[in-house]
Amino acid sequence: MDLELSDEQRMLVEQVRRFVRQEVDPLEADLDPDASELSAEDHERLVGITTSMGLYQMDVPEEYGGAGLNVMTRTLLAMEMSQHRAGLYAPCFGTFGSMGLAQLYDANDDQKDRYLYPTLAGEKRGFFGLTEPSGGSDPARAIQTRAVQDGNDWVINGQKIFISGADRADFGLVFARTSPDKGRAGVTCFIIDTDMPGFHVRRIVHTLRSTHYATELQFEDLRVPSENILGQVDGGFGIANERLTRNRIPYAASCLGVAIRAQELAIDYVKIRETFGDLLATRQTIQNMIIDNELDIRTARWLTLAAAHKADQGEPFRTEAAMAKIAATEAGGRVVDRAMQIHGGYGVTKEFPFERWFREMRIRRIGEGPNEVQRLIIARDLIGGAFH
Amino acid sequence: MSIRMEKPWQPLTIEQANNMPAHLGVFQISNAGYDVVYIGYAGGRSLWGLRGALQEQLAERGDGFNFRVEVNQQYLSRWEELLKIHKGDHGTVPPGNENHQPRRIGQLSLS
Numbered sequence: 001m002d003l004e005l006s007d008e009q010r011m012l013v014e015q016v017r018r019f020v021r022q023e024v025d026p027l028e029a030d031l032d033p034d035a036s037e038l039s040a041e042d043h044e045r046l047v048g049i050t051t052s053m054g055l056y057q058m059d060v061p062e063e064y065g066g067a068g069l070n071v072m073t074r075t076l077l078a079m080e081m082s083q084h085r086a087g088l089y090a091p092c093f094g095t096f097g098s099m100g101l102a103q104l105y106d107a108n109d110d111q112k113d114r115y116l117y118p119t120l121a122g123e124k125r126g127f128f129g130l131t132e133p134s135g136g137s138d139p140a141r142a143i144q145t146r147a148v149q150d151g152n153d154w155v156i157n158g159q160k161i162f163i164s165g166a167d168r169a170d171f172g173l174v175f176a177r178t179s180p181d182k183g184r185a186g187v188t189c190f191i192i193d194t195d196m197p198g199f200h201v202r203r204i205v206h207t208l209r210s211t212h213y214a215t216e217l218q219f220e221d222l223r224v225p226s227e228n229i230l231g232q233v234d235g236g237f238g239i240a241n242e243r244l245t246r247n248r249i250p251y252a253a254s255c256l257g258v259a260i261r262a263q264e265l266a267i268d269y270v271k272i273r274e275t276f277g278d279l280l281a282t283r284q285t286i287q288n289m290i291i292d293n294e295l296d297i298r299t300a301r302w303l304t305l306a307a308a309h310k311a312d313q314g315e316p317f318r319t320e321a322a323m324a325k326i327a328a329t330e331a332g333g334r335v336v337d338r339a340m341q342i343h344g345g346y347g348v349t350k351e352f353p354f355e356r357w358f359r360e361m362r363i364r365r366i367g368e369g370p371n372e373v374q375r376l377i378i379a380r381d382l383i384g385g386a387f388h
Numbered sequence: 389m390s391i392r393m394e395k396p397w398q399p400l401t402i403e404q405a406n407n408m409p410a411h412l413g414v415f416q417i418s419n420a421g422y423d424v425v426y427i428g429y430a431g432g433r434s435l436w437g438l439r440g441a442l443q444e445q446l447a448e449r450g451d452g453f454n455f456r457v458e459v460n461q462q463y464l465s466r467w468e469e470l471l472k473i474h475k476g477d478h479g480t481v482p483p484g485n486e487n488h489q490p491r492r493i494g495q496l497s498l499s
């Protein structure tokens with residue numbers, strides 16, 4: 001694997017780094033420490049800048065007007081975009097655009113007209129409804145939401161939990177069991193409109209994150225026409241699984257971005273903070289923390305870029321993505337924790353970003369498939385499925 | 389557990405405000421008829437937490453209002469939740485929040 005950046009990649013990384021430091025950081029100084037949203041005016045101004053950089057809608061495929069970046073470049077930029085206080089869950093406050101729901105690129109033309117294009121134009125928002133109270137890591141077995149065919153319609157009943165953005169969405173992708181005896185081959189993906197009778201956002205699920213909350217959903221005789229099936233009946237598991245695997249690489253990269261910034265702040269601090277008559281930088285115990293941080297960052301970065309490289313080669317990258325997810329989320333947690341420790345009392349105040357990163361990074365070991373499940377995936381690939 | 393804020397109202401006076409802890413959290417302000425006129429939060433940048441936020445409300449509004457508070461570390465998601473509940477009940481956010489609300493409020497099914 002060649003890790004030498006191309007001139008274009010180097011230029012893009014520099015551009016985004018400058019954008020974060022010059023445009024995003026100053027705005028955060030005036031926002032609530034837990035904020036995940038800019039004012040409409042600031043958001044519009046920053047979108048103007050990212051558009052002029054040619055990076056607005058960077059996750060959208062080129063044929064739909066996006067930047068057409070490969071996975072490696074996108075990963076490098078994700079590491080830059082998260083290097084601010086809100087960066088883990090709101091990198092650059094969404095001013096690089098949103099890819100919407102990637103599954104819609106495989107929708108039929110009618111569905112694209114109704115959902116994909118309005119989403120890309122910023123007119124509609126969608127949510128991804130997979131996890132249920134019975135579990136999220138094993139969707140093939142845990143999905144108990146049922147869809148029963150009634151003429152040309154399907155009637156959905158059930159619940160979802162930990163669903164981001166459903167309360168603000170116009171539509172959503174909802175995975176429901178259509179063939180009860182078929183396991184993973186009995187799940188179908190439906191596109192539902194949130195104004196359909198029977199769709200309910202029951203509550204906000206408050207978590208360690210103060211913003212970017214999750215919701216709990218309920219479907220009561222929610223009637224959906226067959227035209228709103230995404231893909232094939234009983235073909236939903238592949239749609240869900242593909243998305244989860246693909247997301248793990250940028251997910252890992254954004255953890256790394258936060259870790260890199262935390263390390264940078266820690267190094268700056270040890271050079272100015274004195275204890276017992278000397279700088280922290282001279283204390284071997286502190287030096288070891290900095291060294292361990294760097295080892296964590298470089299190890300996880302290598303695994304993350306290796307996964308991105310393999311994805312760009314068109315090779316299977318499930319194991320590599322799982323390794324990147326484990327390494328980056330666990331390393332990120334350790335690095336933020338050490339940086340917080342180095343900063344002492346200040347490290348746990350809301351004056352510094354560590355306490356927010358500490359809370360949000362903890363979620364990362366669970367989100368997008370818990371690390372224990374990632375280990376299961378790796379073991380299955382290394383040893384073989386027959387032993388699981 | 390109800391998602392509504394159901395604590396009894398207290399008169400918004402300088403004595404009450406000064407006795408508030410300086411914690412982070414959310415609060416509601418009502419008029420004399422107990423209609424909610426504002427939902428706010430004391431966030432991580434507030435100098436005196438809920439105490440300071442209520443002192444500011446009193447200075448801005450004067451006498452004749454009531455308040456209730458909830459200490460909450462997840463003050464932003466709770467604040468949004470309270471705005472959604474109010475919007476669900478009344479079709480709109482409280483008058484004092486017309487210029488102080490998230491860019492998109494969203495919906496909750498309250499029945």
